[in-house]
Amino acid sequence: MPGPLKTEAVVLRSMRYGEADRILHLYTPRHGRLGAIAKGVRRSRSRFGARLEPFFRIRAVLHDGRGDLLTVTSVDTIATNGALREQAATLDAAARACDAVGRLFETTEAHPEVFTLLANELALLNADALHARPANGLAFRMKLLLAAGIVPHLAACAACGDSEHLRGFSAAAGGVVCNSCEAAAFPLDEESYQFLVGVLGRPLADPPDASDRALRQAERAIAETAEHHAHVRLRPLLRAA
Numbered sequence: 001m002p003g004p005l006k007t008e009a010v011v012l013r014s015m016r017y018g019e020a021d022r023i024l025h026l027y028t029p030r031h032g033r034l035g036a037i038a039k040g041v042r043r044s045r046s047r048f049g050a051r052l053e054p055f056f057r058i059r060a061v062l063h064d065g066r067g068d069l070l071t072v073t074s075v076d077t078i079a080t081n082g083a084l085r086e087q088a089a090t091l092d093a094a095a096r097a098c099d100a101v102g103r104l105f106e107t108t109e110a111h112p113e114v115f116t117l118l119a120n121e122l123a124l125l126n127a128d129a130l131h132a133r134p135a136n137g138l139a140f141r142m143k144l145l146l147a148a149g150i151v152p153h154l155a156a157c158a159a160c161g162d163s164e165h166l167r168g169f170s171a172a173a174g175g176v177v178c179n180s181c182e183a184a185a186f187p188l189d190e191e192s193y194q195f196l197v198g199v200l201g202r203p204l205a206d207p208p209d210a211s212d213r214a215l216r217q218a219e220r221a222i223a224e225t226a227e228h229h230a231h232v233r234l235r236p237l238l239r240a241a
């Protein structure tokens with residue numbers, strides 16, 4: 001790209017490199033996911049080393065460097081999201097959110113809505129640990145699938161178009177399926193179905209209530225959709241619980 005790039009970004013990952021450098025994965029509104037190197041930032045006198053931790057929302061100036069990595073030349077902090085690091089649940093949820101964005105949106109294609117969604121998710125996790133619940137994590141992922149253009153078809157059977165007896169979910173078919181089309185599907189309870197529909201229609205901060213069983217089915221639907229349509233394996237949210 002010509003000239004320096006001034007952009008907002010969320011730090012997805014920050015890895016030590018060599019003696020004093022860091023390699024960063026940044027998610028930006030207009031340039032998608034970018035790789036960058038910040039030189040000398042692990043020296044104690046570095047001007048911006050402490051601003052390049054994961055989950056920081058920053059304003060950065062990036063220059064063309066060698067190869068694929070841009071070079072970070074200045075950084076201002078917009079939000080540190082420091083409070084979310086104080087609890088394991090919010091830290092873990094933030095790591096999974098950044099990981100899902102990095103996997104589903106790994107190119108420099110512009111998805112400003114994904115940037116906003118991620119920035120909102122981190123701000124919610126920073127504000128209140130309630131937002132680290134699995135229902136919230138699944139709501140975030142459904143909205144990511146929507147932004148990626150692979151949200152499952154929920155209004156009618158994805159195979160035959162029937163609007164009744166929607167009892168299964170098939171990632172291969174592209175969404176919910178009716179009981180005559182459910183050969184390759186897994187069973188989807190009414191409650192799980194309502195959850196998937198509900199999270200798309202509601203704010204990120206306010207997903208519908210659902211039982212553990214429904215959340216597990218919803219997670220399976222989301223995971224299989226990401227795997228089938230984006231060839232991305234998302235880290236499990238509920239499997240270990």
Ligand SMILES: [Zn+2]
Nearest residue numbers: 157160178181
């Ligand atoms: Zn059908």
